[in-house]
Amino acid sequence: MTDRQLDVLVICGSLRKGSYNAALARTLPALAPAGIKLRDAPPFERFPIYNFDIQHATGFPAEVNTWADAIRSADGLIIVSPEYNWSIPGGLKNAIDWVSRMKEQPFKDKPVALQSAAGGILGGSRMQYHLRQSLTSVDVILFGRPEVIVTFAAQKFDEKTLELKDQTAIDMIKLQLAAFEKFIRRVSAKE
Amino acid sequence: MANLNIVSICGSLRKGSFNAMVQRLLPSLAPDGMTIKPAPSFAEFPLYNADIQNSTGFPAPVNTLADAIRAADGVIFCSPEYNFSIPGGLKNAIDWVSRLQNQPFAGKPVALQSASAGPVGGARVQYDLRRAMMFLDAFTLNKPEIFIGNSASKFDEKTGELKDETTRGLIKQQLTAFAGLIARVAAKS
Numbered sequence: 052m053t054d055r056q057l058d059v060l061v062i063c064g065s066l067r068k069g070s071y072n073a074a075l076a077r078t079l080p081a082l083a084p085a086g087i088k089l090r091d092a093p094p095f096e097r098f099p100i101y102n103f104d105i106q107h108a109t110g111f112p113a114e115v116n117t118w119a120d121a122i123r124s125a126d127g128l129i130i131v132s133p134e135y136n137w138s139i140p141g142g143l144k145n146a147i148d149w150v151s152r153m154k155e156q157p158f159k160d161k162p163v164a165l166q167s168a169a170g171g172i173l174g175g176s177r178m179q180y181h182l183r184q185s186l187t188s189v190d191v192i193l194f195g196r197p198e199v200i201v202t203f204a205a206q207k208f209d210e211k212t213l214e215l216k217d218q219t220a221i222d223m224i225k226l227q228l229a230a231f232e233k234f235i236r237r238v239s240a241k242e
Numbered sequence: 243m244a245n246l247n248i249v250s251i252c253g254s255l256r257k258g259s260f261n262a263m264v265q266r267l268l269p270s271l272a273p274d275g276m277t278i279k280p281a282p283s284f285a286e287f288p289l290y291n292a293d294i295q296n297s298t299g300f301p302a303p304v305n306t307l308a309d310a311i312r313a314a315d316g317v318i319f320c321s322p323e324y325n326f327s328i329p330g331g332l333k334n335a336i337d338w339v340s341r342l343q344n345q346p347f348a349g350k351p352v353a354l355q356s357a358s359a360g361p362v363g364g365a366r367v368q369y370d371l372r373r374a375m376m377f378l379d380a381f382t383l384n385k386p387e388i389f390i391g392n393s394a395s396k397f398d399e400k401t402g403e404l405k406d407e408t409t410r411g412l413i414k415q416q417l418t419a420f421a422g423l424i425a426r427v428a429a430k431s
Contacts, residue, residue, distance in 0.1 A: 101255070141328075151325050
């Protein structure tokens, strides 16, 4: 039996154009196994700061619904994010907070893998462990290993093109994506 | 005791927030000489993006909040927990001000409080805030911790009054301990 190709959504936690994490996210399609097709999530940049009173008065903003629908329709998610102040970027957390309030909560039972890149020696790992903590709250199915933690990002991405040049990181990403495909197939609801 | 000016930051934006009720209550529980005022709002901050910072600078509301923090002798966070961690909006506010020169939390005494409808009372938001505050070189008060669980039974939802005497006592203790921390860590002039 031939397995159908999996639809995996990539969410980037940084909004800046020159972001190493956005660059990391762009490398993924070329490194993914044939069984996975990657697509970028819609932006969360325009989400207002979460306020229950907005939700109650005017409902979920359109952008929030768009983001949630993209998550619901995906077979799995890869979140690629920087670390801000030893934790999750507020903007990304705000996006999670919004959709967490929905009926048919989109993260529920969704397989999720994490990646991060950062300039320092820890490579954004503290963000990843906080994200694991928060994503547990929204009931995802977290992928464990291998972890993709790109340390010393300035040395590993081309300064001008932002292309990932580090072979060790490239190999680790390939390993993760291949393992994530198996993981999704294993934990997905049986049809 | 010298006069202390404290700003309080509420992590929730909703009007009926239990944490906003806690925040409003603080002035009445403060020790002599301590004034506690709400910080300017972060509700209108855009989501952090270094490209905004580099092209048009820090948004005005970010500077306003940062100035209020800098001018204060200490900061008290009253925040709910969202999805086992810091509310994204509050974290976004911290992320913005963390990028300023003369970073406002550096060397700043900070105390934490949280209220929630459930039994844990927001413990996880506090430990995550502690970590972010440690990175920003704040002095975060250790004890007593204020976790107000089962808030619906402790607050009068209409008046916002905290009916639970144990919790009121604990907050008074914390504010007194906070004054002690501020006295200890304040830059010697």
